[in-house]
Amino acid sequence: MPELVFFAGTMDCGKSTLALQIQHNRSARGLSGMIFTRNDRAGEGRLSSRLGLVTEAVEAGEGFDFHAHLVRHLTSGGRTDYVIADEAQFLEPEQVDQLACVVDDLGIDVFAFGITTDFRTRLFPGSRRLIELADRIESLQVEALCWCGARATHNARTVGGRMVVEGAQVVVGDVAGPQGAAGEDVGYEVLCRRHHRRRLTAAAARAGALSPDVLPVDGADAPALHHG
Numbered sequence: 001m002p003e004l005v006f007f008a009g010t011m012d013c014g015k016s017t018l019a020l021q022i023q024h025n026r027s028a029r030g031l032s033g034m035i036f037t038r039n040d041r042a043g044e045g046r047l048s049s050r051l052g053l054v055t056e057a058v059e060a061g062e063g064f065d066f067h068a069h070l071v072r073h074l075t076s077g078g079r080t081d082y083v084i085a086d087e088a089q090f091l092e093p094e095q096v097d098q099l100a101c102v103v104d105d106l107g108i109d110v111f112a113f114g115i116t117t118d119f120r121t122r123l124f125p126g127s128r129r130l131i132e133l134a135d136r137i138e139s140l141q142v143e144a145l146c147w148c149g150a151r152a153t154h155n156a157r158t159v160g161g162r163m164v165v166e167g168a169q170v171v172v173g174d175v176a177g178p179q180g181a182a183g184e185d186v187g188y189e190v191l192c193r194r195h196h197r198r199r200l201t202a203a204a205a206r207a208g209a210l211s212p213d214v215l216p217v218d219g220a221d222a223p224a225l226h227h228g
């Protein structure tokens with residue numbers, strides 16, 4: 001039975017890597033996939049992972065019709081056994097409905113990958129619709145970690161190194177390296193809920209620990225690697 005599966009997680013938890021692995025394993029067995037993405041950091045029409053792998057993809061931009069695209073492909077003699085849709089949080093809800101039609105009407109498996117919530121902890125419209133329609137929602141096995149060592153469940157945005165909670169929902173960007181997002185104004189960092197609520201990024205925690213003026217809220221906010 002074909003399925004619509006939503007692989008959901010925070011930024012940097014391995015979604016694109018898994019998408020590329022699914023593509024690799026299926027194509028190695030002679031299956032033919034159609035790969036879609038939207039607003040990948042590597043540029044238009046590309047699906048990229050931080051492990052360095054990248055593949056070509058169809059850019060599913062504003063107004064793109066997945067169902068019509070697949071029907072055109074199949075009726076012109078093409079073959080598609082499965083569909084991969086990365087950065088699915090950016091899809092319009094109607095496009096997610098089209099993906100469900102691809103599963104139900106065309107009998108094709110659809111694997112969608114995306115972050116559920118934005119930097120304000122609000123659901124992206126595409127992810128909301130996927131949660132409403134998916135046959136299965138899967139969390140990734142490799143969990144991203146907050147600076148405190150707890151599982152990261154939320155995405156924070158930083159502007160000039162400071163965490164913000166206002167701004168446009170969509171700003172393409174990357175998570176900071178260990179030294180911070182050098183030279184990049186907008187960056188992202190994954191945090192546990194506790195530290196997202198307190199707006200305590202790794203840099204803010206470091207600064208707080210160094211400042212003699214700041215008393216710790218409680219011991220759990222010390223920047224050591226433990227489950228807090």
Ligand SMILES: Nc1ncnc2c1ncn2[C@@H]1O[C@H](COP(=O)(O)OP(=O)(O)O)[C@@H](O)[C@H]1O
Nearest residue numbers: 010011012013014015016017018049050051142
């Ligand atoms: N240098 C590295 N060595 C090993 N694993 C890495 C390295 N850099 C990134 N990763 C892995 O890649 C993951 C990010 O993969 P990616 O597919 O780009 O994530 P997502 O699509 O969820 O944002 C990280 O969680 C980490 O496990």
Ligand SMILES: Cc1cn([C@H]2C[C@H](O)[C@@H](COP(=O)(O)O)O2)c(=O)[nH]c1=O
Nearest residue numbers: 011012115118119155169170171172173
């Ligand atoms: C939290 C959040 C993220 N984004 C952007 C930043 C990246 O370009 C993608 C997520 O990519 P990843 O492969 O999952 O790391 O989404 C955004 O536009 N708005 C946000 O609130």
